[in-house]
Amino acid sequence: MRVAMIGTGYVGLVSGACFADFGHDVVCIDKDAGKIERLKQGEIPIFEPGLEALVERNVREGRLAFSVDAADAVRAADAVFIAVGTPSRRGDGYADLSYVHAAAEEIAGLMDGFTVVVTKSTVPVGTGDEIEAIIRKARPDAQFAVVSNPEFLREGAAIEDFKRPDRIVVGAEDERAKAVMNELYRPLFLNETPIVFTGRRTSELIKYAANAFLALKITFINEIADLCEAVGADVQQVARGIGLDKRIGNKFLNAGPGYGGSCFPKDTIALVRTAQDAGTPVRLIETTVEINDARKKAMAGRVADVLDGDLTGKVIGVLGLTFKPNTDDMRDAPSLDIVPALQAMGATVQAYDPEGHEAKQMLPGVVFKAGPYEAVEGADAVVIITEWDQFRALDLDRMKALMKSPNVVDLRNIYRPEDMRSRGFRYSSVGRG
Numbered sequence: 001m002r003v004a005m006i007g008t009g010y011v012g013l014v015s016g017a018c019f020a021d022f023g024h025d026v027v028c029i030d031k032d033a034g035k036i037e038r039l040k041q042g043e044i045p046i047f048e049p050g051l052e053a054l055v056e057r058n059v060r061e062g063r064l065a066f067s068v069d070a071a072d073a074v075r076a077a078d079a080v081f082i083a084v085g086t087p088s089r090r091g092d093g094y095a096d097l098s099y100v101h102a103a104a105e106e107i108a109g110l111m112d113g114f115t116v117v118v119t120k121s122t123v124p125v126g127t128g129d130e131i132e133a134i135i136r137k138a139r140p141d142a143q144f145a146v147v148s149n150p151e152f153l154r155e156g157a158a159i160e161d162f163k164r165p166d167r168i169v170v171g172a173e174d175e176r177a178k179a180v181m182n183e184l185y186r187p188l189f190l191n192e193t194p195i196v197f198t199g200r201r202t203s204e205l206i207k208y209a210a211n212a213f214l215a216l217k218i219t220f221i222n223e224i225a226d227l228c229e230a231v232g233a234d235v236q237q238v239a240r241g242i243g244l245d246k247r248i249g250n251k252f253l254n255a256g257p258g259y260g261g262s263c264f265p266k267d268t269i270a271l272v273r274t275a276q277d278a279g280t281p282v283r284l285i286e287t288t289v290e291i292n293d294a295r296k297k298a299m300a301g302r303v304a305d306v307l308d309g310d311l312t313g314k315v316i317g318v319l320g321l322t323f324k325p326n327t328d329d330m331r332d333a334p335s336l337d338i339v340p341a342l343q344a345m346g347a348t349v350q351a352y353d354p355e356g357h358e359a360k361q362m363l364p365g366v367v368f369k370a371g372p373y374e375a376v377e378g379a380d381a382v383v384i385i386t387e388w389d390q391f392r393a394l395d396l397d398r399m400k401a402l403m404k405s406p407n408v409v410d411l412r413n414i415y416r417p418e419d420m421r422s423r424g425f426r427y428s429s430v431g432r433g
């Protein structure tokens with residue numbers, strides 16, 4: 001099959017490279033000429049494990065190409081994917097659909113023969129109808145179908161998630177379009193991946209419902225963690241105790257500083273807006289958003305607590321800044337709330353993150369260090385914000401010797417309280433009362 005992928009952001013690039021790896025002919029298109037040039041040189045703009053090798057192999061074997069010009073690729077395509085950003089609209093939290101609409105206009109002007117236009121971007125219910133109207137208006141005679149095909153990729157594990165998904169969701173009404181989608185994903189049917197065909201609006205809502213549910217699940221365990229601290233229980237054992245019940249499931253029950261990233265924060269708010277507009281507010285999700293925002297802001301207080309409430313003139317070593325490990329993404333990362341709050345309380349912050357280079361622009365006043373031991377040196381307290389693997393096995397004696405005072409706030413529970421205490425640390429973690 002021939003695929004045109006509009007947008008070489010995270011989703012477009014991973015999806016394009018994976019479809020090429022399935023054996024399809026893929027052209028990834030982006031208006032950003034510099035980015036396309038770099039991609040052609042084999043430079044990957046994001047940190048995603050395995051992506052560079054995947055792109056390199058598929059380019060070399062002639063199945064994957066990059067272009068600023070959509071014309072040839074869209075004309076030749078069986079399926080054109082829209083994988084452009086849908087950021088939160090400033091001020092009101094609605095998804096900003098201007099890039100999606102612009103892509104639809106562009107596709108309308110170029111497509112030739114029966115074309116399936118597939119939305120991979122996360123878009124509110126009814127956007128497929130809008131895309132269809134835009135194309136129909138520009139090309140009343142065109143042969144096309146608009147399909148919704150949401151992605152469920154986690155950053156840091158995106159290739160694995162694409163190639164071994166729990167399910168594929170396709171919102172399509174048109175039989176020819178369903179056949180094209182089946183053919184595109186056929187390589188996955190060997191491992192019996194379920195493909196769920198639904199109406200287009202249903203598929204659009206599945207994406208938001210999935211992300212909102214996961215955000216809710218994390219927020220639930222975070223509140224249980226607070227309760228555990230108050231009553232002397234252990235949230236990790238609670239998570240295991242409930243998670244073994246198959247109706248609940250053990251995933252996404254890790255208590256922490258609150259969820260961040262490019263998806264949950266924006267998608268929960270967008271769902272809240274859609275539901276309010278429809279006159280059926282999703283109050284659980286409204287509350288989830290509020291609790292999570294407040295939680296991220298409250299985390300700095302835990303650091304102050306281990307220093308008896310006073311951070312004036314104190315040095316805080318921060319380990320991890322990205323919203324989660326194995327990504328360089330800083331969007332809505334808890335560190336963006338925690339670090340400025342520490343500074344506002346009078347602390348000097350020195351930090352290390354293996355990939356969070358963007359943090360340098362986003363966190364003024366922070367002293368960036370070259371490694372974890374440099375970041376803890378001379379610190380009155382260390383706070384672990386992101387659970388990168390390399391922080392899980394630090395030489396604790398070396399760390400303690402380097403620190404001014406052995407205070408550790410572990411917001412990801414990567415160490416065991418008894419181990420830390422036996423080594424002489426004053427240790428605080430999440431939900432282990």
Ligand code: UGA
Pocket residue numbers: 122151152153154155156211214218251252253254255256257258259260261262263264323324
């Ligand atoms: C999320 C979803 O997991 C993907 O299925 C979805 O495709 C993607 O959004 C999207 O809509 O594009 P992602 O944002 O990459 O993926 O990251 P997650 O692994 O879901 O983590 C999100 C946040 O929740 C992180 O801040 C993470 O630290 C936090 N989290 C996750 C927890 O605090 N506890 C957990 O148990 C799990």
